[in-house]
Amino acid sequence: MPDGALGIEIFRFACATGAGFLLSVGLAAILTDLAGYLSSVPVALASILVPVLNFAVLRKFVFGAPMGANGPLCPEGESR
Numbered sequence: 001m002p003d004g005a006l007g008i009e010i011f012r013f014a015c016a017t018g019a020g021f022l023l024s025v026g027l028a029a030i031l032t033d034l035a036g037y038l039s040s041v042p043v044a045l046a047s048i049l050v051p052v053l054n055f056a057v058l059r060k061f062v063f064g065a066p067m068g069a070n071g072p073l074c075p076e077g078e079s080r
Helices: 005-034 040-063
Strands: none
Touching: 005 040
């Protein structure tokens, strides 16, 4: 990794983790306290939505650069 890249990756990981945490806490607060559902409902929803959110966020972070010599993926036959 180039110098400084580790700090960027830690920041990206922290953002994705924080967003997942806020989603699960928000679901629990809204669905149990305000809507009156059993606690198993927000747990089940968080178990589905947090991985989907993490996939979307990390997909953007990892594969967000355009393809080509400077992108994360290099088409077959093209050198870096």
